[in-house]
């Protein structure tokens with residue numbers, strides 16, 4: 001697909017002499033832009049377009065239609081849909097609340113240890129999905145080290161309560177970052193103005209701060225809603241008989257070997273996810289009163305009034321302690337024979353992960369994520385640049401497709417890949433490429449895994465690029481053009497260095513997300529390629545929590561190490577000597 | 583920042599002729615140049631069939647109110663916007679199919695648009711590097727450009743370590759070093775403070791005269807246009823209202839719009855008595871019959887107005903409504919500006935603004951004083967009421 005080039009409405013009198021004119025002044029004549037746009041579109045089609053298409057055709061095949069029909073008629077399916085939506089609503093609310101409390105404490109409340117709190121809030125981003133669930137079972141489950149060990153209580157955390165706790169603690173960082181950004185960019189003079197009118201601190205909070213944050217809160221809620229209804233890992237481990245659409249689709253594919261049913265359940269899951277994503281994107285973000293890019297207009301006043309400070313700090317402190325104990329369990333659990341039950345020290349789990357049977361997963365996963373991250377990061381920058389600077393009409397669509405990796409549940413994407421790429425792709429009877437996923441795939445399915453990694457991790461870089469570019473005056477790039485640089489050169493020599501921190505963000509998130517993603521991967525792993533997250537699932541399933549904890553710890557370690565290296569490489573080597581003001 | 587600004591008043595010196603283009607190159611022609619944003623025929627026209635011939639080495643200013651299409655016109659010349667129709671040619675070569683990075687032009691932006699991640703020297707060298715200039719040659723050229731612009735002491739600094747004026751010089755050096763046939767400026771001085779603006783514009787003018795590079799300069803500041811230009815192009819709503827040397831634009835504006843936009847003007851009801859001959863005619867205005875210069879479109883058929891600049895109005899005490907002094911009026915307000923006093927005077931013809939320069943202390947009128955109102959000989963300009971272009 002190329003960008004539309006439309007003839008100008010030139011009056012006939014002029015057309016006779018004038019050479020053919022192209023309308024869109026932004027891009028029409030630049031071959032580099034046309035080529036880059038074509039490449040981007042082709043990639044998006046491969047990693048998102050085709051699999052979605054495959055999923056849709058499968059869901060609307062006879063067997064799929066049968067399941068779709070039963071969605072409406074069968075009370076069991078009603079139950080599953082209701083479960084899914086309820087989970088989304090609850091986690092959306094609690095996660096946003098936790099994120100808000102952390103952000104509020106971080107920005108507005110006076111206390112020591114802000115940096116530590118910030119790091120604590122960021123840990124879930126680099127942690128694999130099972131870490132929290134497994135640790136929570138170990139601590140608070142039927143034989144939980146705390147519930148049973150200390151209080152002698154046989155707690156049942158399987159089902160909705162456990163899912164709520166685990167998902168809220170896993171996903172709240174998204175809300176935290178969103179709301180923190182908003183709180184920081186709120187003009188403190190507003191607070192001051194309200195206080196100057198005689199409002200007490202508490203009233204300022206409810207009449208000024210909260211209303212200004214409503215778009216941010218709503219946006220976070222919706223994002224968390226999408227994330228939690230899409231989650232597969234935790235319902236599998238912790239769901240008990242609380243079935244949600246994601247786990248149902250998984251069962252259909254891996255247990256009942258009914259691909260069409262899987263597609264139908266996925267489609268049902270995708271609808272609310274997509275709808276909420278659209279609302280978030282086109283309604284909430286438009287309503288936002290605070291400019292996201294705005295720098296703080298002054299130092300934010302830190303609240304020291306006890307009526308706010310003490311309750312906020314107590315709750316945040318409790319949550320922080322919970323998070324610390326969970327990750328401490330992950331860390332320690334890897335060294336215990338049967339964590340929580342037989343607490344003898346052992347190195348067997350780490351030996352299994354680092355040197356034994358489990359080490360292939362570590363190597364495979366890291367390599368694939370290392371391949372996917374730079375592609376996703378650069379692709380994100382490129383799409384951001386095309387969307388903000390170069391394309392007019394196609395820009396909204398391309399931006400939207402790029403962001404779909406965030407909106408489409410991983411389960412959906414994984415099933416889509418399996419359906420579309422488990423056989424060679426033929427166009428007009430010609431084989432374009434061989435099978436990429438499934439048992440007979442080339443490279444044991446590694447290609448499909450890298451593709452799904454890219455699709456999943458593209459949005460963060462793209463969003464960072466879009467907002468970074470919107471802050472850079474377009475004249476800077478025009479100056480480069482005016483000095484003789486073509487579009488590609490300008491992108492390389494001017495744009496990319498200027499958005500290097502967006503690139504770094506993109507790469508970091510791409511790598512972390514690739515390493516920690518599970519829901520699409522469980523459908524794509526083959527005997528020939530092992531992925532850590534799906535290995536962890538297997539270990540947890542068979543009750544070998546020690547191995548799971550060791551895997552989780554190693555995975556977190558790898559992610560942190562690579563992020564550290566990325567920072568060093570990008571800042572010191574790639575853009576060496578090009579200091580620039582932030 | 584303060585000490586940086588203080589370092590600015592170093593005029594551009596050195597020998598600038600190095601960057602002079604080959605003689606008689608840089609002739610720019612716009613023909614029927616039109617821009618309509620949006621693709622529907624009823625979308626408003628930003629630039630409406632502009633025709634303009636710019637001689638090699640000429641300094642032309644595009645002047646007009648906000649939104650009249652100056653920037654759009656300039657950006658079409660630079661190639662950043664594609665014309666909806668019409669042509670841009672440089673030295674006879676049609677530019678429409680030439681991408682902006684291949685056009686023999688350099689643009690200086692309002693926001694300076696320096697590359698923030700490169701030093702001053704790297705900024706100036708950027709374009710030459712792309713041309714694969716040899717390292718030695720590149721150094722010489724960049725040094726010359728930096729010297730001309732008095733930027734040598736700042737060569738290794740980052741752009742944000744410079745004052746606004748210095749940043750604008752870097753932008754200019756970066757453009758000059760490319761030896762363009764045409765220099766394009768989009769309100770380059772509007773981010774500077776008033777004093778620096780005057781100083782920079784004098785320097786730009788000196789440099790341009792010396793180098794003889796064709797320059798197209800967009801501004802909405804009439805002072806800038808008057809002092810810089812060989813010719814001024816006054817635009818309004820996408821159309822050219824007038825193209826002329828500054829003095830003509832000021833004294834003999836082609837329309838009420840131009841008269842009003844450039845400087846200040848009184849428009850007085852007048853009656854034409856005879857058809858104009860050789861651009862002059864007799865008309866009755868401000869209580870007297872007078873001989874005035876007339877706009878070519880003035881004829882006995884249409885209504886006319888007499889344009890008088892405030893500084894051409896003469897106020898005299900000892901009121902006497904006679905054939906010498908014209909009408910009698912009453913002073914409504916008197917504002918002391920220092921070098922001049924501005925009066926608003928109420929007459930039978932309407933209220934008139936007068937600017938009396940360098941008044942003696944005892945000659946300043948007070949509100950409610952009665953004065954007689956006259957016009958300096960030969961300063962009136964008779965305009966048709968509906969002169970639209």
Ligand SMILES: Nc1ncnc2c1ncn2[C@@H]1O[C@H](COP(=O)(O)OP(=O)(O)OP(=O)(O)O)[C@@H](O)[C@H]1O
Nearest residue numbers: 619620628646647648649650651652653654655802
């Ligand atoms: N990219 C664009 N898309 C749509 N309309 C535009 C665009 N750029 C300019 N316009 C419109 O075209 C008209 C002319 O704009 P232009 O920027 O050329 O004005 P200008 O004379 O430079 O004004 P100013 O003095 O404010 O810079 C305006 O009505 C403006 O709204």
Ligand SMILES: [Mg+2]
Nearest residue numbers: 652653654768
């Ligand atoms: Mg403009």
